[in-house]
Amino acid sequence: xxxTIEKNEQYALIRLAESAFEGxxxxxxxxxxxxxxREGYSNIIVDMDPVQSVDPAGVSTIRKVNRQCTNExxxxxxxxxxxxxxxxxxxxxxxxxxxxxxxEEAIDAVFMNELENDFRSESDDEYDAGGSLxxx
Numbered sequence: 309x310x311x312t313i314e315k316n317e318q319y320a321l322i323r324l325a326e327s328a329f330e331g332x333x334x335x336x337x338x339x340x341x342x343x344x345x346r347e348g349y350s351n352i353i354v355d356m357d358p359v360q361s362v363d364p365a366g367v368s369t370i371r372k373v374n375r376q377c378t379n380e381x382x383x384x385x386x387x388x389x390x391x392x393x394x395x396x397x398x399x400x401x402x403x404x405x406x407x408x409x410x411x412e413e414a415i416d417a418v419f420m421n422e423l424e425n426d427f428r429s430e431s432d433d434e435y436d437a438g439g440s441l442x443x444x
Contacts, residue, residue, distance in 0.1 A: 309336035319351035319418045320344050321411065329356070329370075330363035341373045350382025351421070353414040357388060367400045374402055383421045385414040 309332065310325040322340070326333050337354075344352060352373065362370070370386070377384040385406045388394060394407055408414045 309333045319353055320349045321353045323355040328361045329359050329366035334366040334369035338369045350380035351418045353385045355387045371402045381425050385417055387411050387414050
């Protein structure tokens with residue numbers, strides 16, 4: 309798999325240089341994702357601009373990595389403006405799949421997700437504190 313990667317505190321950005329997400333690419337992508345999860349990255353942005361097609365193994369891998377990101381309270385964002393690819397991925401039925409047209413919008417989505425998670429955890433803390441006070 310040919311790609312470049314940029315790591316930021318909040319996310320890892322993978323820029324694919326492949327025309328198809330098939331063959332060895334899904335396997336290599338899954339292995340790379342596992343490394344990123346071990347390094348603490350739960351937000352992964354994949355710039356799929358040159359990608360024209362995804363095979364069934366690719367769909368399965370995207371589904372698996374998306375689920376892992378969600379389990380880690382993160383986000384997998386695919387970036388493409390290819391309408392045929394977007395339609396194909398939409399029909400693949402990957403739950404909570406995020407597809408955006410630009411890397412900038414994907415970065416914004418990651419930051420919004422982080423803010424929502426922070427807000428949720430603060431609300432949970434306040435509820436827990438309030439709930440325990442009410443029972444004393």
